[in-house]
Amino acid sequence: DTAVSQTPKYLVTQMGNDKSIKCEQNLGHDTMYWYKQDSKKFLKIMFSYNNKELIINETVPNRFSPKSPDKAHLNLHINSLELGDSAVYFCASSQAKETIFDEQYFGPGTRLTVT
Amino acid sequence: AQSVAQPEDQVNVAEGNPLTVKCTYSVSGNPYLFWYVQYPNRGLQFLLKYITGDNLVKGSYGFEAEFNKSQTSFHLKKPSALVSDSALYFCAVRDYDTGGFKTIFGAGTRLFVKA
Numbered sequence: 403d404t405a406v407s408q409t410p411k412y413l414v415t416q417m418g419n420d421k422s423i424k425c426e427q428n429l430g431h432d433t434m435y436w437y438k439q440d441s442k443k444f445l446k447i448m449f450s451y452n453n454k455e456l457i458i459n460e461t462v463p464n465r466f467s468p469k470s471p472d473k474a475h476l477n478l479h480i481n482s483l484e485l486g487d488s489a490v491y492f493c494a495s496s497q498a499k500e501t502i503f504d505e506q507y508f509g510p511g512t513r514l515t516v517t
Numbered sequence: 518a519q520s521v522a523q524p525e526d527q528v529n530v531a532e533g534n535p536l537t538v539k540c541t542y543s544v545s546g547n548p549y550l551f552w553y554v555q556y557p558n559r560g561l562q563f564l565l566k567y568i569t570g571d572n573l574v575k576g577s578y579g580f581e582a583e584f585n586k587s588q589t590s591f592h593l594k595k596p597s598a599l600v601s602d603s604a605l606y607f608c609a610v611r612d613y614d615t616g617g618f619k620t621i622f623g624a625g626t627r628l629f630v631k632a
Contacts, residue, residue, distance in 0.1 A: 406560070435619075443605060445561075445622040458619050492560055502611045502618050503549050503568040508560030 405429050406509040408493050414515045415483055422479045423512045425493030433457075434476040435506065436468060437492040445492070451476050483516045490514070519544045519612040523623035530598045531631050538593040538626045540608030549611040550591040551620070552582055556604045564606075567591060578602070598630045 406427045415421050427434060435458075436448040450458035454470040465481045476493060490511045496504040520543045530536045542548055549568055553561040565576025572584045582593045593606060608623040 443555075443625045445607065445625070447619050450619060494560075502613065503566060505551060505563040505566055506553075506561075506620060507563070508553075510560050511558075 406493055406495055406507050408491075408509040408512050410512060411510065412513050412515075414517065416517055417483055417485060419483050420479070420481045421483060421514070422477055423491055423493075423514075425476045425478070425509055427474055427493075427495040427507070427509075429495055429497075429507060431495035431507070432473055432498050433496045433504075434470065434473070435494040435496075436476065436478050437494060437508075439490040439492060439511070441489070449476075449478075480514075483514075485516050488514055488516045519610050519621055521608050521610050521621055521623040523606075523608055523626045525626050526624075527627045527629065529629045529631065532600050533597050536595050536598040536602070536628065536630070538606050538608075538628060540591045540593065540623060541589050542591060542608075542610050543589065544610060544612075548584075548586075548589075548591075550582075550584065551609040551611070552576065552580070552591075552593050553607045553609060553622075554578075554604050555607065555625075561607060564593070598628075600630050600632050603628055603630045 409424045433452045435450045439445045448462050449468045451470045453473045467479045470476045490513050492511050493509040494506040496506045522541045551566045552564040555561045567574050567584045575581045605625045609620045
């Protein structure tokens with residue numbers, strides 16, 4: 403009965419490689435997010451999708467490309483990985499795009515290590 | 518731009534004592550404020566939120582938060598701390614960006630509860 407799931411949990415890869423992280427939510431929410439948490443635990447939004455449509459795109463290198471095949475899934479593809487991409491990436495969802503006071507539900511995170 | 522500040526990197530408290538984790542905010546309109554908790558190697562979990570109304574908000578696991586408009590604060594409190602409350606706590610504010618709402622997180626406060 404996992405609400406927001408991510409795969410893989412851990413990802414170790416070399417510089418220059420391309421990798422993907424998958425996210426699925428079974429809450430029936432309309433909006434999904436990707437966050438990056440750095441080594442100092444600072445959490446910053448990267449992207450937000452509502453019903454498969456990109457609605458927020460923070461200043462993120464275009465090596466990062468989110469894809470939402472349907473409103474329950476939001477995947478993150480990263481090209482040409484760099485050392486600075488090492489972080490924990492969290493997927494999250496919330497109920498509706500138009501509601502400012504919806505709380506978010508987070509996945510367990512994917513720890514990406516680039517060597 | 519809206520922002521959130523958590524002035525303490527770490528809070529130490531003895532089990533059974535009351536705890537307070539501080540948060541101040543800066544918003545241009547009405548504040549929509551949240552507290553989340555992150556246990557080691559886990560995603561964030563929603564604790565409570567302030568939208569409007571009563572300044573004292575009750576949430577999960579016995580936590581509550583006091584909204585103070587004049588001091589622009591939203592401190593998290595618990596009357597009697599448990600060792601299991603030890604975790605990383607994030608204060609957050611919802612902000613409207615082009616296309617949708619995003620959540621701006623504080624830097625986090627690590628709570629240590631000693632037995």
